[in-house]
Amino acid sequence: xxxxxxxxxxxxxxxxxxxxxxxxxxxxxxxxxxxxxxxxxxxxxxxxxxxxxxxxxxxxxxxxxxxxxxxxxxxxxxxxxxxxxxxxxxxxxxxxxxxxxxxxxxxxxxxxxxxxxxxxxxxxxxxxxxxxxxxxxxxxxxxxxxxxxxxxxxxxxxxxxxxxxxxxxxxxxxxxxxxxxxxxxxxxxxxxxxxxxxxxxxxxxxxxxxxxxxxxxxxxxxxxxxxxxxxxxxxxxxxxxxxxxxx
Amino acid sequence: xxxxxxxxxxxxxxxxxxxxxxxxxxxxxxxxxxxxxxxxxxxxxxxxxxxxxxxxxxxxxxxxxxxxxxxxxxxxxxxxxxxxxxxxxxxxxxxxxxxxxxxxxxxxxxxxxxxxxxxxxxxxxxxxxxxxxxxxxxxxxxxxxxxxxxxxxxxxxxxxxxxxxxxxxxxxxxxxxxxxxxxxxxxxxxxxxxxxxxxxxxxxxxxxxxxxxxxxxxxxxxxxxxxxxxxxxxxxxxxxxxxxxxxxxxxxxxxxxxxxx
Numbered sequence: 001x002x003x004x005x006x007x008x009x010x011x012x013x014x015x016x017x018x019x020x021x022x023x024x025x026x027x028x029x030x031x032x033x034x035x036x037x038x039x040x041x042x043x044x045x046x047x048x049x050x051x052x053x054x055x056x057x058x059x060x061x062x063x064x065x066x067x068x069x070x071x072x073x074x075x076x077x078x079x080x081x082x083x084x085x086x087x088x089x090x091x092x093x094x095x096x097x098x099x100x101x102x103x104x105x106x107x108x109x110x111x112x113x114x115x116x117x118x119x120x121x122x123x124x125x126x127x128x129x130x131x132x133x134x135x136x137x138x139x140x141x142x143x144x145x146x147x148x149x150x151x152x153x154x155x156x157x158x159x160x161x162x163x164x165x166x167x168x169x170x171x172x173x174x175x176x177x178x179x180x181x182x183x184x185x186x187x188x189x190x191x192x193x194x195x196x197x198x199x200x201x202x203x204x205x206x207x208x209x210x211x212x213x214x215x216x217x218x219x220x221x222x223x224x225x226x227x228x229x230x231x232x233x234x235x236x237x238x239x240x241x242x243x244x245x246x247x
Numbered sequence: 248x249x250x251x252x253x254x255x256x257x258x259x260x261x262x263x264x265x266x267x268x269x270x271x272x273x274x275x276x277x278x279x280x281x282x283x284x285x286x287x288x289x290x291x292x293x294x295x296x297x298x299x300x301x302x303x304x305x306x307x308x309x310x311x312x313x314x315x316x317x318x319x320x321x322x323x324x325x326x327x328x329x330x331x332x333x334x335x336x337x338x339x340x341x342x343x344x345x346x347x348x349x350x351x352x353x354x355x356x357x358x359x360x361x362x363x364x365x366x367x368x369x370x371x372x373x374x375x376x377x378x379x380x381x382x383x384x385x386x387x388x389x390x391x392x393x394x395x396x397x398x399x400x401x402x403x404x405x406x407x408x409x410x411x412x413x414x415x416x417x418x419x420x421x422x423x424x425x426x427x428x429x430x431x432x433x434x435x436x437x438x439x440x441x442x443x444x445x446x447x448x449x450x451x452x453x454x455x456x457x458x459x460x461x462x463x464x465x466x467x468x469x470x471x472x473x474x475x476x477x478x479x480x481x482x483x484x485x486x487x488x489x490x491x492x493x494x495x496x497x498x499x500x501x502x503x504x505x506x507x508x
Contacts, residue, residue: 141333150302150326151348151399161351165338243337246381 030213035220038213047202048221054197055225058114059186062121063179070126070178071171074133078167079159084134091131099124099185103192117189124185125178132174136167169244172237176230183226199225249313250403250435251278251301256310258296270296271307272460278403280315281433285450287443289496293461294439298405301437302326315402315435322403325396329408331389335380341391342376348399366398369431370424386417390424397432404436410445422448443492447485455495464495 012032018024019031030038042048077084103120110116140163148158190200199222206215237244253276259267270293278284286294299305300312303319314322328334335344342363343350349359372394380388389409396404409425410418422445429449440446446453447469455465467488 143328143330143333144336146304147326147328147334148351150304150324151351153351157351161347162336165336168338241338243379243381246337 027210027212030216034213035216038211039217039220042214042217048199048218051197051199051202051218052221052225054195055186055190055199058117058190058198059121059179059182062118062186063125063175063182065118065122066125066129066178066182067175069122070129070174071133074130074135074171074174075137075159075164075167077130078134078137079163081138084138091127095127095131099181100188103189107193112193117186117195120189121182121185124181128178128181129171129174132177133167133171136170136174137163139170140166168241169237172233172241176233176237179229179233180226183222183229187222249277250280250282250315251276251284251437252311252313252316253277253297253301254311254313256300256307256312258293258300258305258307260296269460271310272462274310274461276454276463278435278437279451280435282451283429283436283438283449285446285453286437286439286456287441287446287453287492288456288461289458292456292458294456295407297461298326298407298437298439301403302405323399323401325393325399325401325404327389327392327396327404327406327409329411331385331392331409331412332380334392335388335395337380340377340379341374341383344380344391345376345395345398347395352399362398366394370394370397370428384417384420385413386421386424389413389417389421393425393428397428397434401434404434406436406438408439408441411441418442418445425449443488444485447488453488455491465491467491 015029016032019026019029039048077087099120102123103116106116106119106123110119144162144166145158148162153161187198187200187203189195190198191204195201199218202218203215203222206212206218253274256271256274257269258271258274259269262268274297276284276297286297288294296305300307301314301319302324312319314324336347339347345366346359346363349362354362374383374387380391383391389412393404393406393409406425410421413421426449438446438450443453450469452466452468454463456462457464469484
């Protein structure tokens with residue numbers, strides 16, 4: 001943590017040096033102080049907080065829906081491995097499609113409201129969830145399943161008491177990757193069309209108004225959002241999957 | 248009645264499509280009631296396959312396997328695996344690992360507590376039951392696996408190379424523990440080990456298996472010292488057995504599967 005803080009300080013110092021040297025047009029590179037001052041104004045006026053809340057709502061709703069569908073489906077596919085052979089190619093095919101590419105289709109189906117954005121976030125995350133959950137189950141320790149079978153466990157007991165726990169570390173990886181994907185897709189959909197509030201749309205508005213300090217501050221907020229979500233998940237993972245580091 | 252009866256068993260295992268290997272051909276073996284049978288044999292001779300058949304995971308192609316006169320699936324069998332790390336459930340505490348078989352059977356909590364207490368009264372546990380498996384040493388983890396096998400009052404116990412993943416001190420510790428458990432709980436059991444010392448220390452009888460198709464090439468009943476099972480270590484006997492091992496497995500390449508020296 002200390003080393004990361006030093007790295008951030010060095011980046012800010014380099015930024016300050018570069019902007020103070022005027023080598024780059026101040027229109028494109030404001031100073032850190034200008035950016036923070038603008039950020040303070042946005043915070044006081046609560047504008048950025050509203051954008052943050054709107055972006056978070058979309059991202060989390062899309063990711064939660066993807067989790068609710070993707071994890072059970074992935075576990076099912078992984079547990080019944082013959083089924084996995086049938087769907088593997090289809091999953092790989094859909095995974096190869098950049099999620100943002102289906103945004104126009106989503107707009108056609110759901111209109112320019114929230115649903116179209118959430119649907120694209122869902123599409124971008126659900127395949128990651130399915131693949132990681134199924135991989136977690138496929139790669140779960142066969143010896144533990146064997147132990148439970150010898151003890152007389154039913155297939156449901158084996159699934160819920162052994163296999164899912166064994167798959168949890170991989171499911172968690174899926175959640176982390178999906179959340180990062182959710183942040184990217186969510187912000188990009190906000191940049192495209194049809195929303196007033198959101199961090200993505202704020203960056204676009206700032207760009208059209210040549211408000212570069214605002215743009216820089218919003219970009220920093222997006223970076224912090226992804227960083228905080230990832231670190232929160234790492235802490236949560238350490239608490240819930242306490243055995244992972246020893247297995 | 249014998250504890251475990253393996254009668255004229257034949258078993259072929261699939262190596263590749265349309266390629267089979269005969270692991271057992273008319274193989275017979277009996278384990279007496281309350282007897283601990285030590286099994287010694289070269290790698291891949293079919294020891295684990297034999298355990299899998301006795302535990303009911305695999306069916307023999309022909310022949311008969313009985314556990315106290317019944318089919319394996321009708322009996323309660325404790326199977327202890329070599330790989331203790333992956334056979335225990337790391338997300339459960341030691342206590343929950345031990346009572347897992349009772350939970351599977353949906354036993355009432357009061358009954359579970361009673362059975363656990365009975366087991367704890369019988370065998371000594373020196374570590375905290377609220378710890379997780381990864382917080383224990385290898386020997387302690389394997390001991391937990393054995394206790395988990397014992398909690399449901401099994402009819403027989405199959406112990407597959409419990410020492411092979413342990414260092415020397417852990418092996419000694421576990422050997423001592425198993426020996427004390429044997430004193431308290433009389434149960435027909437089979438023990439596979441690659442170190443003959445472990446078998447001499449713990450088994451009532453030792454059989455040597457040949458390479459595939461496995462057959463018994465030598466066997467020896469060890470002298471019992473009632474009530475002092477763990478003091479059975481006999482260095483003269485050990486030397487004698489080591490000489491036999493040399494004759495069978497080293498000087499006879501057909502038995503070792505290793506070829507001429």
